[in-house]
Amino acid sequence: MNREELLAFLRTWLPKFRKTIWFRIIYLVVLGIIVAQLYLFTASAISCLIILLIPVLVFVIPYWLGERKIRRFAGNGALVFMIAILVAAAMPTQAILAQSNAVPLRSFPDFRSAAGLNLTNGTVQPYRGVPGQTFTFRVNLTTAGNGTPDAFNVTLNLTAVDGFAFTPTSYRMAYSPGPISSPNTRNGTWYERNVTLGGSIYIYGFSVNDRGRNWTETVSDAGPIIASGWSFYAFFLYYLVAVQGGFPAELVLYLGIIFLWWYMTRARERVMRAGRPAAKPETPPTKPERKEATERTKAGKAAAFTCTNCGADVSESDQKCPSCGAAFED
Structure with missing residues (x-):
């Protein structure tokens, strides 16, 4: 073709x-x-x-x-x-x-963030698991001034979703020493927390405060991935609608x-109907009008015949022409 x-x-x-x-x-x-x-x-x-x-x-x-x-x-x-x-x-x-892997979470200056308190590289390992498994949550804290790890409260904010129920839980995180974890928060200090989780849907994030009124939070993300795909699908349906x-x-x-x-369609139709002239109802004829119409009908019938000899009008009952006297044959 x-x-x-x-x-x-x-x-x-x-x-x-x-x-x-x-x-x-x-x-x-x-x-x-x-x-x-x-x-x-x-x-x-x-x-x-x-x-x-x-x-x-x-x-x-x-x-x-x-x-x-x-x-x-x-x-x-x-x-x-x-x-x-x-x-x-x-x-x-x-x-x-x-x-396959967790997206590192961090705080942003314009989102629930205090000056001088910055959280970066918040992750969970492993990102995928099974119910009853232990997961490690880690986040890095950097401050504008010198400080010790114990001077700040770093918290893991974990929300479990079961059906329509949201259960938030907070876990205090501990200082994690190591080659890349400084005891001075100005140079970057790592905190971690191990948590054993069930088969729910989880949403995690991190926050920190300096034991005062200064708070900083990271954005949140789903993880670790333990629940089935259908559970996540039902959760997002509920989230979008409710x-x-x-x-x-x-x-x-x-x-x-x-x-x-x-x-607007109905209003336009009403306007169009209102612009049309109304049809006048037909009234029955009066008695004089009916009599006149009857006489006209009779006259029409009477004038329906003519004489073939002279052309004069004759009636149906005439035997001969009243004008020329010619006789009519039946």
């Missing part, structure tokens, strides 16, 4: 395919995947734009493809957002399961767009 034949085939096949239910299913599935990919940008600087773009996109594409029924718009939105949630939960699950709440908010915005479209 050459290029021209292929184009001719597509021109005849696509219009037929667009009328089937499979076309609608395919473009809604693709739209759901696109929405899931766009949702990742809600954590970026253009989050406000993405939050508004997603419901508009879910409405505009089916409208462009010919959808006009409000029930179909509602069904489209439910299916698209359901697919988007399933795909959006699968993406971080796949990323965590594919990750904890973060982004997709429910997107659905509410989408329903608002549908309502506005429906309201």
